[in-house]
Amino acid sequence: MAGKVTKWVQPDPKRQNWYWPTDALRERAWVSDAKVYEQAAADPPSFWAQRAEEIVWFKKWTKAYEEEPYAFRWFVGGKLNLSYNSLDRHVEAGKGGKVALIWEPEPPDEPNRIFTYKELLDEVARFAGALKALGVRKGDRVGIYLPMIPEAVIAMQAVVRIGAVHTVVFSAFSPEALRDRLLDCGAKILITADGYFRRGKLIPLKPQADQALAGTQVQKVIVVRRAGNEIPLTPGRDVWYHEVLRGQSPVCQPEEMDAEDLAFILYTSGTTGKPKGAMHTTGGYAVQVYATCKWDFNLHDDDVHWCTADVGWITGHSYLNYGPLMNGVATVVFEGTPDFPDFGRMWAVIAKHRVTVYYTAPTAIRMHVKWGEEWPKKYDLSSLRVLGTVGEPINEEAWLWYFEHIGGGRCPIIDTWWQTETGATCVQALPGIGPFIPTVAGRPFPGIQAKIVDAGGTPVKTGEGGYLVLEPPFPPALLRGLYGDPEKYKGTYFAEFGPKLYFTRDGARMDEMGNIRITGRVDDVMNVAGHRLATAEVEDALSQHPLVSEVAVVSKPDEVKGEVPVAFVLLKKGVQPSPDLQKELIKTVDQHIGPTARPAAIYFAEDVPKTRSGKIMRRVLKALVRGDPLGDISTLRNPESVEELKAVVGYKG
Numbered sequence: 234m235a236g237k238v239t240k241w242v243q244p245d246p247k248r249q250n251w252y253w254p255t256d257a258l259r260e261r262a263w264v265s266d267a268k269v270y271e272q273a274a275a276d277p278p279s280f281w282a283q284r285a286e287e288i289v290w291f292k293k294w295t296k297a298y299e300e301e302p303y304a305f306r307w308f309v310g311g312k313l314n315l316s317y318n319s320l321d322r323h324v325e326a327g328k329g330g331k332v333a334l335i336w337e338p339e340p341p342d343e344p345n346r347i348f349t350y351k352e353l354l355d356e357v358a359r360f361a362g363a364l365k366a367l368g369v370r371k372g373d374r375v376g377i378y379l380p381m382i383p384e385a386v387i388a389m390q391a392v393v394r395i396g397a398v399h400t401v402v403f404s405a406f407s408p409e410a411l412r413d414r415l416l417d418c419g420a421k422i423l424i425t426a427d428g429y430f431r432r433g434k435l436i437p438l439k440p441q442a443d444q445a446l447a448g449t450q451v452q453k454v455i456v457v458r459r460a461g462n463e464i465p466l467t468p469g470r471d472v473w474y475h476e477v478l479r480g481q482s483p484v485c486q487p488e489e490m491d492a493e494d495l496a497f498i499l500y501t502s503g504t505t506g507k508p509k510g511a512m513h514t515t516g517g518y519a520v521q522v523y524a525t526c527k528w529d530f531n532l533h534d535d536d537v538h539w540c541t542a543d544v545g546w547i548t549g550h551s552y553l554n555y556g557p558l559m560n561g562v563a564t565v566v567f568e569g570t571p572d573f574p575d576f577g578r579m580w581a582v583i584a585k586h587r588v589t590v591y592y593t594a595p596t597a598i599r600m601h602v603k604w605g606e607e608w609p610k611k612y613d614l615s616s617l618r619v620l621g622t623v624g625e626p627i628n629e630e631a632w633l634w635y636f637e638h639i640g641g642g643r644c645p646i647i648d649t650w651w652q653t654e655t656g657a658t659c660v661q662a663l664p665g666i667g668p669f670i671p672t673v674a675g676r677p678f679p680g681i682q683a684k685i686v687d688a689g690g691t692p693v694k695t696g697e698g699g700y701l702v703l704e705p706p707f708p709p710a711l712l713r714g715l716y717g718d719p720e721k722y723k724g725t726y727f728a729e730f731g732p733k734l735y736f737t738r739d740g741a742r743m744d745e746m747g748n749i750r751i752t753g754r755v756d757d758v759m760n761v762a763g764h765r766l767a768t769a770e771v772e773d774a775l776s777q778h779p780l781v782s783e784v785a786v787v788s789k790p791d792e793v794k795g796e797v798p799v800a801f802v803l804l805k806k807g808v809q810p811s812p813d814l815q816k817e818l819i820k821t822v823d824q825h826i827g828p829t830a831r832p833a834a835i836y837f838a839e840d841v842p843k844t845r846s847g848k849i850m851r852r853v854l855k856a857l858v859r860g861d862p863l864g865d866i867s868t869l870r871n872p873e874s875v876e877e878l879k880a881v882v883g884y885k886g
């Protein structure tokens with residue numbers, strides 16, 4: 234991009250904090266005319282069919298979209314393969330020598346591993362062959378519990394190549410969390426690693442996997458050698474990744490998948506204690522991920538795309554693996570953390586690999602704001618073109634800091650709103666169109682119908698707060714179900730407003746141009762450092778401690794993490810609270826979910842506010858920890874509990 238533009242054109246003085254694309258951005262953009270929104274809205278299925286034409290189909294669809302209550306289908310009758318679209322098509326187009334994957338390992342002095350498209354395809358094909366040899370067939374579920382190493386991408390690609398279904402589980406999740414997911418989806422195979430590195434320390438992973446396997450249907454465990462730590466292998470069950478690859482051919486025909494065949498299941502937090510398996514199918518997912526990755530970040534052949542999300546989250550699935558690879562660019566896989574060996578680590582990686590697109594979470598940006606701009610200043614960040622954020626609302630301070638100190642005032646910030654359920658981004662500004670407004674995500678992507686409604690499903694007035702819903706034709710990548718629980722699918726997303734409106738469970742408001750500002754979840758789901766977590770999950774974990782009688786968890790705002798869980802614990806009769814017990818409770822959470830779910834505070838209480846029917850009033854607890862007005866508490870069964878808790882939490886409301 235030519236020249237550095239620090240001052241952007243702001244045509245409307247009333248919109249002083251609106252930023253618009255520079256000429257350089259417009260010139261490079263795939264779309265720079267806002268007419269695209271109207272054109273797509275006039276006929277969304279045709280719009281998506283045009284996008285679908287850009288990927289490769291073994292057989293073309295007969296109908297772009299069809300729908301009935303609680304079920305919709307995209308690209309009916311079409312046949313394709315995600316791995317073919319990620320790898321083979323580029324090799325066949327003569328781009329086999331282009332860099333596909335750059336691995337930046339945690340010990341910063343360890344050499345990078347770099348794969349060209351041809352090398353990645355060969356490795357994926359060999360592993361796909363190995364999986365077949367181990368008996369994996371189309372439709373079988375395969376668990377993946379891997380750190381951020383190239384094999385995580387290779388494993389996902391190999392699984393979808395043969396038509397099997399992956400379920401990736403975040404490597405920092407506990408054995409119990411892994412077991413729940415393996416059991417729920419009935420996985421036959423688990424792919425894991427011996428260990429990995431974090432902040433200079435070796436973290437064993439295989440022993441965690443071993444603990445998770447008891448009682449599951451897993452018959453084979455494939456272990457990648459990453460850290461070289463000693464691990465026990467169970468004969469007959471465990472095999473080394475490098476050994477199963479031996480002798481495999483670098484050619485493995487991709488399975489012809491129906492557009493509506495299941496591609497993967499990804500578990501996410503709902504309002505209950507039990508995570509639910511979002512089901513994503515092949516065609517719609519491929520098309521929306523491909524098209525949004527291309528337009529959101531304006532991807533061209535020479536781009537180096539770095540999405541910092543772990544592969545265990547949907548962002549890692551869509552914008553670290555499938556999106557960039559389907560677009561034929563280089564994707565960065567980073568094993569490390571932003572603060573090791575120092576606070577400049579991310580900026581050093583950008584400078585080293587000449588990263589052009591950087592996609593991260595507001596919580597990470599807030600951390601960098603705290604560490605100070607002297608860290609990015611030390612590095613040459615001039616390769617960056619587009620910055621992205623995802624996962625939670627971004628505050629203005631973080632937005633402006635990111636814009637100025639990382640983007641140098643030249644890079645648009647693409648604030649993408651979406652969910653595990655939507656599979657791909659749905660609301661965002663486009664780099665060639667804008668506007669880019671701090672704290673405002675933007676317009677729904679062309680071809681996506683979103684509106685803000687009140688509790689009765691009626692659209693609210695411009696600028697008023699309400700619930701964000703998606704309308705038919707539903708986004709191509711939207712989940713088709715919850716694994717094994719069709720009723721829960723209906724109940725979670727379509728109970729409030731019926732089958733014609735998908736309820737996102739987010740609050741939002743929209744301006745007169747159609748730009749949407751997300752205000753946050755309206756249910757008991759938290760965003761903790763960009764990780765989605767239900768308060769019920771943390772309650773469920775804590776209540777498993779033998780000394781706990783009752784527990785209530787609410788979220789509290791946090792300067793860096795966005796939100797953190799706070800727990801109120803009632804102990805069994807005769808049990809005395811103590812700092813040791815507090816530590817034990819934290820351990821219980823680690824054991825059942827993982828350290829990401831640790832409460833920021835555990836308050837021991839004699840009682841918690843309850844309704845007359847005995848339901849815990851989490852609204853009052855939330856107000857107590859936030860210092861908000863408590864509202865009417867006269868209808869409580871035990872209003873005196875509130876007085877006691879005021880002292881416990883230091884309430885100054």
Ligand code: PRX
Binds near residue numbers: 501626651653737
């Ligand atoms: O509340 C919204 C928030 O994250 C939720 C989805 O979380 P998860 O399924 O883990 O997926 C995160 C990555 C796609 C949403 O319901 N959220 C996501 N992106 C944004 C956001 N909130 C505000 N602005 C965003 N850009």
